[in-house]
Amino acid sequence: MILYWIQKAIAFAAFIALAAMGELLTEKSGGLNLGTPGTMCVGAAAGFIAAFRYCSAVENPSFIMILLLTLLTAFAASALMGLIYSFFTVTMRINQNVVGLVLTILGCGLAEFLSIFFIKSESGNVRCDSANTVFTARIPFLSEKLGVVSDLLFGYGFMLYFTIALAIILTIVFNKSRVGLNLRAVGESPSTADAAGINVTRYKYVAACVGSGITGLAGVYCVMEFKSGAWATADLITIQAFGWLAVALVIFSFWKPLNLLWGSLIFGIFYWGYLYIPELLGVELSTDLTQMLPYIITIVVLIIVSFRKKKENLGPASLGVTYFREER
Amino acid sequence: MTVRKSDREPFIHLTKRAPISTLAGLLIRAGAFVVAVLFCAIIVWIMIGVDPLTFLKTMFTGSLGIQRLGNASDFNSFWRIFTSSYFWTTVKTGCKLLLLAVALAPAFKMKFWNIGAEGQFLAGAISAAYIMFNYPNLQPYILLPLMLGVSLISGAIWGIIPALFKAKWGTNETLFTLMMNYIVMKVVDFFFNKWRGPKSALGIINGDSEAGWIRSIWKGGEAAWYKNEDLIFIITVIIIAVLMYYYLRLTKHGYEIAVVGDSQNTAKYAGISVKKVIIRSMALSGALCGLCGFLCVTSQSHTVNSNLASGYGFTAIIVAWLSKFNTFTMIGVSMLIVALENGSALMSNTYNDLGYSIAFGKIIVGVMLLFVIGCEFFINYKVVFRSRKAQKEAVEA
Numbered sequence: 001m002i003l004y005w006i007q008k009a010i011a012f013a014a015f016i017a018l019a020a021m022g023e024l025l026t027e028k029s030g031g032l033n034l035g036t037p038g039t040m041c042v043g044a045a046a047g048f049i050a051a052f053r054y055c056s057a058v059e060n061p062s063f064i065m066i067l068l069l070t071l072l073t074a075f076a077a078s079a080l081m082g083l084i085y086s087f088f089t090v091t092m093r094i095n096q097n098v099v100g101l102v103l104t105i106l107g108c109g110l111a112e113f114l115s116i117f118f119i120k121s122e123s124g125n126v127r128c129d130s131a132n133t134v135f136t137a138r139i140p141f142l143s144e145k146l147g148v149v150s151d152l153l154f155g156y157g158f159m160l161y162f163t164i165a166l167a168i169i170l171t172i173v174f175n176k177s178r179v180g181l182n183l184r185a186v187g188e189s190p191s192t193a194d195a196a197g198i199n200v201t202r203y204k205y206v207a208a209c210v211g212s213g214i215t216g217l218a219g220v221y222c223v224m225e226f227k228s229g230a231w232a233t234a235d236l237i238t239i240q241a242f243g244w245l246a247v248a249l250v251i252f253s254f255w256k257p258l259n260l261l262w263g264s265l266i267f268g269i270f271y272w273g274y275l276y277i278p279e280l281l282g283v284e285l286s287t288d289l290t291q292m293l294p295y296i297i298t299i300v301v302l303i304i305v306s307f308r309k310k311k312e313n314l315g316p317a318s319l320g321v322t323y324f325r326e327e328r
Numbered sequence: 329m330t331v332r333k334s335d336r337e338p339f340i341h342l343t344k345r346a347p348i349s350t351l352a353g354l355l356i357r358a359g360a361f362v363v364a365v366l367f368c369a370i371i372v373w374i375m376i377g378v379d380p381l382t383f384l385k386t387m388f389t390g391s392l393g394i395q396r397l398g399n400a401s402d403f404n405s406f407w408r409i410f411t412s413s414y415f416w417t418t419v420k421t422g423c424k425l426l427l428l429a430v431a432l433a434p435a436f437k438m439k440f441w442n443i444g445a446e447g448q449f450l451a452g453a454i455s456a457a458y459i460m461f462n463y464p465n466l467q468p469y470i471l472l473p474l475m476l477g478v479s480l481i482s483g484a485i486w487g488i489i490p491a492l493f494k495a496k497w498g499t500n501e502t503l504f505t506l507m508m509n510y511i512v513m514k515v516v517d518f519f520f521n522k523w524r525g526p527k528s529a530l531g532i533i534n535g536d537s538e539a540g541w542i543r544s545i546w547k548g549g550e551a552a553w554y555k556n557e558d559l560i561f562i563i564t565v566i567i568i569a570v571l572m573y574y575y576l577r578l579t580k581h582g583y584e585i586a587v588v589g590d591s592q593n594t595a596k597y598a599g600i601s602v603k604k605v606i607i608r609s610m611a612l613s614g615a616l617c618g619l620c621g622f623l624c625v626t627s628q629s630h631t632v633n634s635n636l637a638s639g640y641g642f643t644a645i646i647v648a649w650l651s652k653f654n655t656f657t658m659i660g661v662s663m664l665i666v667a668l669e670n671g672s673a674l675m676s677n678t679y680n681d682l683g684y685s686i687a688f689g690k691i692i693v694g695v696m697l698l699f700v701i702g703c704e705f706f707i708n709y710k711v712v713f714r715s716r717k718a719q720k721e722a723v724e725a
Contacts, residue, residue: 034502088698092705097441097502098649101642102697109690116687117375233687241510248503288518295510298503306499326343 005276007155009268014160015221017264019246021166021257022214026082027250028174029207030187030318031089034100036215037243038107039081041236043216044223045111047074048231049118051131051224063134070131070220078216081107082209090204093322108240112233119231132229135159135221159221163261166214170257183207187316190323200323215246248298251305255315270294345710356703361664364699368692378679390674391418391667411556414670420558422666423565424624428637428644429651429658430565430572431616434609435487436645437576437653438589442610444490444505445617446641447512450634451486452479452618454516456625457632460540461523461533468544475540476622483618484611486512491610495603509641513634520633532630542627557627564623566659568616573655585609617641646697668693 019040026033033039050073055061081103088099119126136157174180185193186203194200219239227235245267252267253259274290365387369380378386394413410416428445435442456475463471486508493499524530538544542557576582587595588605595602625632643665651657672689 084698088702092702093709094701094704095649098646098701099698101646102694102701105639105643105690106694106698109687109694112687113691244506244510248507251500251503286518288514288521291517292511292514295507295514298507302504302507303493303497303499306493306497324342324344 001276001279005269005272008272008275009265010160011156011226011268012271013261013264013268014156014163015218015226016242016246016249016267017167017260018159018163018221019215019218019243020249020253020260020264021163021170022211022216022218023246024211024250024253024255024257024260025170025214026208026211027255027319028183028187028316029204030190030316030321030323031086031204031208032096032100032320033082033085033103033208033212034097034247035081035085035103035107035212036100036247037240038104038111039078039212039215040107040219040222040243040246041111041239042081042107042219043074043078043213044219044236044239045115046077046216047071047220048128048131048223049073049115052119052126052128052231055128055130061130063130063137066131066134070134070224071217074216074220075213078219079209079213081216082212083205085212086205086208089322090201090208093324096320096322104240104243108236111236115231115233126231128224128229128231131224135224135229157225159217159225167257167261174257184316187318190318191325194323194325204323215243218246245294245298248302251315252298252301254305266297267294270297339714341712341714342709343712345708348707353707356707357700360699360703361696364696367699368695372675376679378675383675386675386678387668387671389671390414391669391671411558414674416558418663418667418670420562420628421670422663423562424620424628425640425644425647425662425666426569426658427565427620427623428617428640429647429662430569430655431613431620432644432648433572433576433613433653433655433658434582434585435613436648438585438605438609440491440494440606440610441502442487442490442505442613443502443642443645444486444508445613445644446637446639447505447509448483448486448614448617449621449624449637449641450509450512450516451614452483452621453625453632453636454512454519454621455479455482455618456540456622457533458519460625464534464537464539466539468539468547471540472542472545472626475626476619479618479622480615481618483621484615487610487612487614487617488607491607495606516632516634516636530631530633533632534630540626541630561623561627568619569655569659576653576655581605581608643693646701650697650700665693665697668696 019036022039023033023036047070051066051070054066054069058065085099085103088094089096138155138157172180174184182193182198183203185196185198186200186207190200193203222239222242223229223231223235249260249263249267252263270293271291273293274285274287277290277293278285365384366380369383372378372383373380392415394410394415428449431448432442432445455478459471459475459478463474466474490499490501490504490508493504494501520530523533534540538547542560543555546555576585584595584600584605587598587600588602592602595605621636624636629636644662647658647661647665651661669686669689669692672692673686676686676688
């Protein structure tokens with residue numbers, strides 16, 4: 001049973017971690033993007049619509065095409081949200097929290113509207129099974145022959161491994177490359193970075209767009225694997241809540257991509273806690289009240305983080321602050 | 329003499345603008361609003377072929393029209409027609425948003441990012457509903473004040489918890505308040521599921537006895553125009569908005585909030601206890617959100633569910649920020665947002681292509697807000713283009 005629990009937790013953790021990685025990238029450049037929930041919804045809707053339209057238009061949909069179409073559309077649509085975000089916060093220098101919240105409203109509306117507009121169906125539920133097959137395809141040998149190890153480590157779709165790879169890549173980029181150094185400089189002190197000849201605007205734009213794109217991928221990943229390829233507009237509320245969890249997870253991880261992986265795993269374990277904890281403890285617990293756990297854990301972690309104020313555990317110094325070169 | 333490329337001034341550069349007059353600011357924002365509405369009209373025209381004039385007309389009817397909703401025949405007096413019109417719906421829903429925005433004003437003025445209005449609202453709503461559900465036999469003049477008190481206290485507690493940690497250890501309040509929302513949502517779900525029993529939904533609480541409803545105050549008496557739950561709601565909200573204006577402008581508390589918001593160090597130096605101000609203001613903020621929950625349960629919905637605030641806790645933040653914490657401006661802004669929502673609701677009900685959902689309204693509101701907050705840029709900054717003349721003078725000098 002614990003095995004199932006961990007498996008479910010990992011599957012949940014993967015897309016939350018991916019969404020949080022996108023947000024982390026944006027925050028490294030000093031932009032607190034509260035539009036993450038909206039971006040995730042837009043990515044999910046765009047990716048699903050692309051896959052659904054393709055599958056219903058073509059007789060024998062090829063898996064490669066489904067994959068490319070879904071991921072590219074999701075990435076492009078949500079990167080566009082990132083572009084709007086950076087245009088308003090970087091170029092027009094408007095309060096980041098306000099723009100983020102507006103984008104959340106807009107994004108959730110857009111996602112619902114586009115899915116209604118492009119998927120005409122009588123019932124509220126729409127499925128795209130071939131896309132689900134692609135996203136849940138297992139690694140042939142490793143996922144079958146190794147017993148418990150296969151179940152635990154290889155019983156997931158490819159996006160999990162993509163997420164882990166991305167975490168490693170991001171860690172290397174942040175710590176070992178010049179681009180990463182510049183990006184961190186922009187996030188810590190834009191005026192210093194500006195004086196050192198770094199193009200602050202460009203870094204902020206690219207970070208926000210790529211970051212939002214990654215968040216959007218997490219959205220479509222959530223629909224295709226977690227929701228097993230079924231689309232229901234009611235699910236957007238759940239995705240929105242996941243988006244907020246992702247924002248919280250970034251703080252949880254002390255702004256380090258690798259920490260996101262285990263941080264999200266803890267989230268995952270507590271998220272599914274309501275299914276297993278009562279049985280493990282042998283007590284009757286209300287499902288609704290047990291479902292509070294991930295949120296309570298987040299708060300506890302927030303408090304602990306604020307207790308021990310280590311410099312390296314704090315976020316980028318200019319996080320949430322708008323940079324205007326001519327301001328003293 | 330030619331100027332080398334590297335010596336040239338950049339093509340565009342920005343300078344901060346001196347504060348502009350209220351009228352000019354208002355005109356710029358109104359302009360942005362008009363542009364946003366036209367933008368939406370054209371998009372709708374392209375997408376589903378409804379011409380802009382019909383769009384504007386439908387939007388207007390759905391938001392401010394005094395056509396009555398439904399076709400019941402017992403609408404005999406003007407007042408009954410009026411209180412069932414689109415206009416009335418907009419006003420009463422707008423007041424819900426307004427009260428939340430007013431509640432957020434003290435918190436945001438001291439730069440405390442309280443994203444938890446939704447949760448504080450629900451905390452108030454669920455505790456009111458709890459009393460209402462469990463003690464329906466109390467007399468109205470005991471029951472209602474009891475519900476009110478419990479709502480205020482639970483809303484305040486929900487606001488104080490993050491404030492305590494923020495004041496003491498500087499815990500990130502944005503996420504703290506956000507997570508508090510989800511916790512109270514689960515509490516609401518818990519009671520919702522417990523109370524509904526085997527039924528599929530909770531339905532209206534105390535539908536027969538009307539205990540704990542505002543209208544139980546005058547139950548059995550003669551009908552009169554002022555015996556209207558919505559009217560009481562609206563009047564309460566307006567009074568609170570006005571009081572909050574003077575609280576923030578004229579009282580010592582309001583002044584302390586402003587100083588803490590501008591600079592905590594200045595506040596400390598001036599002998600203001602920052603911790604006390606943060607906790608006190610958040611208690612006030614939370615209590616008012618709780619009050620909104622109480623009013624919503626007793627006068628509008630008469631029931632409770634985790635989506636009762638319908639996202640207004642978040643929208644209220646934008647309202648508060650756009651109005652620069654001026655509660656009189658908030659009245660206009662929140663009415664405008666709800667008007668747009670209701671207008672687009674009628675649009676999507678009339679034209680099936682827009683898909684019978686609140687999604688279209690969210691988009692319209694989102695686009696409108698983007699335009700209006702976008703124009704803040706033109707209010708705060710001046711765009712200066714490189715001019716040949718200035719260039720020449722610079723070179724000659």
